[in-house]
Amino acid sequence: MRLFLQLIFLMIMVGVAGQEHKKYVAVVHGGAGWIQRENTNKDQETAYHQAITQALQLAYQAIKSGKPAEEAVVAAVIALENSPLFNAGVGAVITYDGTHQLDASIMTGKNRAAGAVAGVMTVKNPVLAAQAVMNNSSHVLLSGRGAEQFATQQGLEMVENTHFTTPAMKQKWENSKKESSSLSKQDLPEKLGTVGAVALDSDGHIAAATSTGGMMMKRWDRVGDSPIIGAGTYASDIVGVSSTGWGEFYLKTVAAYDVHARMQYANAGVQEACAAVLSEIKKLGGNGGIIALTHDGKVSMDFNTPGMFRGAVAENGEIEVYFYGDEPR
Numbered sequence: 001m002r003l004f005l006q007l008i009f010l011m012i013m014v015g016v017a018g019q020e021h022k023k024y025v026a027v028v029h030g031g032a033g034w035i036q037r038e039n040t041n042k043d044q045e046t047a048y049h050q051a052i053t054q055a056l057q058l059a060y061q062a063i064k065s066g067k068p069a070e071e072a073v074v075a076a077v078i079a080l081e082n083s084p085l086f087n088a089g090v091g092a093v094i095t096y097d098g099t100h101q102l103d104a105s106i107m108t109g110k111n112r113a114a115g116a117v118a119g120v121m122t123v124k125n126p127v128l129a130a131q132a133v134m135n136n137s138s139h140v141l142l143s144g145r146g147a148e149q150f151a152t153q154q155g156l157e158m159v160e161n162t163h164f165t166t167p168a169m170k171q172k173w174e175n176s177k178k179e180s181s182s183l184s185k186q187d188l189p190e191k192l193g194t195v196g197a198v199a200l201d202s203d204g205h206i207a208a209a210t211s212t213g214g215m216m217m218k219r220w221d222r223v224g225d226s227p228i229i230g231a232g233t234y235a236s237d238i239v240g241v242s243s244t245g246w247g248e249f250y251l252k253t254v255a256a257y258d259v260h261a262r263m264q265y266a267n268a269g270v271q272e273a274c275a276a277v278l279s280e281i282k283k284l285g286g287n288g289g290i291i292a293l294t295h296d297g298k299v300s301m302d303f304n305t306p307g308m309f310r311g312a313v314a315e316n317g318e319i320e321v322y323f324y325g326d327e328p329r
């Protein structure tokens with residue numbers, strides 16, 4: 001009997017230890033919003049599952065081949081920008097005026113280098129423009145036409161603005177046009193869906209990146225949180241963060257930096273820090289999600305909307321992908 005109990009105790013301890021040591025090397029999101037089982041069919045589930053898995057595989061390959069976390073998040077975000085399923089790059093939401101204005105940002109934790117672009121219309125992969133701002137300019141944030149001139153000079157691939165239009169998004173835009181003359185408070189929360197990635201490389205360095213088309217029917221060159229370092233993206237030597245949600249609230253709470261700050265100054269764990277930031281956002285009337293990855297491979301993929309497209313890959317290559325509110329976060 002005693003031996004039996006010892007054996008059970010040992011198995012529990014191994015289980016607990018095993019959990020503690022599950023180390024993640026990358027996490028991605030494809031936006032938070034009204035993602036529910038009852039509104040999602042099997043084909044959609046498969047398509048989203050494949051897209052999130054592919055982004056995680058690309059990040060994992062980069063990390064495994066010894067590349068810096070920066071390369072891993074760029075690879076993951078490019079794949080998601082090129083997928084028509086997400087509100088970033090191809091498939092981006094449409095502005096009130098019928099165009100696409102894209103925002104992206106990137107940050108590396110080891111030196112707090114950062115780069116971002118806002119309101120670009122012809123850069124095929126906005127995350128590459130953000131990366132070029134970080135690495136090849138003395139600035140952090142470039143916007144509009146200037147950002148496009150810079151991207152062109154950097155030799156990045158440029159496309160027509162219509163490159164980003166998908167029939168599904170055009171249809172949604174036409175419906176929105178009929179329903180309301182402009183962005184209204186009531187319909188804002190349904191129109192979420194950005195992409196982001198955080199990775200941890202074999203040197204223990206973290207990078208985070210975010211890319212979005214912003215919010216449907218946005219007007220007057222509105223800029224959300226995604227290209228704002230500290231709101232949409234942040235990386236330190238403690239944690240990397242990418243946000244998705246109703247951007248105005250992420251700006252007001254400086255959401256991504258607040259996750260870092262709670263961990264650094266209040267000793268909060270990553271899950272606790274993300275939950276606290278999301279609860280602040282909710283208190284103010286906003287919603288969305290946050291992904292975060294710590295220097296020791298702990299992950300959080302929390303949200304206060306019904307669902308969030310999300311996934312993480314562990315050190316051993318094991319991939320987890322989730323969409324709904326009743327799955328791990």
Ligand code: ASP
Pocket residue numbers: 031032087191192193194212213214215223224225226243244245246247248
């Ligand atoms: N945060 C983005 C914005 O406000 C939108 C989103 O995440 O879906 O522009």
